[in-house]
């Protein structure tokens with residue numbers, strides 16, 4: 145680790161853990177109506193969606209960039225985040241299906 149001083153986002157933002165199994169009502173009512181995490185409230189604006197957050201954090205805060213500068217790599221990162229989201233959604237749907245769970249799990253893992 146370098147001895148360079150790194151100011152992390154934790155010094156600029158307040159991190160509020162949300163228990164997804166027992167979400168506080170204020171979160172949906174006052175912060176993020178979609179009631180999912182993550183979400184960021186900054187300058188009276190609420191931003192959700194992981195990819196939008198990465199772009200927002202890079203644009204509004206200092207420190208190491210979360211996304212690459214190279215447009216081709218940025219496009220790949222974009223694709224990767226979207227792909228991961230679809231994968232998680234498919235796996236979650238398969239796991240919570242009432243029947244054929246194994247059959248429904250195959251396509252995302254294939």
Ligand SMILES: N[C@@H](CCC(=O)N[C@@H](CS)C(=O)NCC(=O)O)C(=O)O
Nearest residue numbers: 164179180181182192193194195229
């Ligand atoms: N499209 C959203 C998906 C967010 C998401 O699925 N968050 C999960 C936790 S990682 C969540 O809040 N799950 C609870 C729910 O969907 O009810 C993003 O990319 O930020």
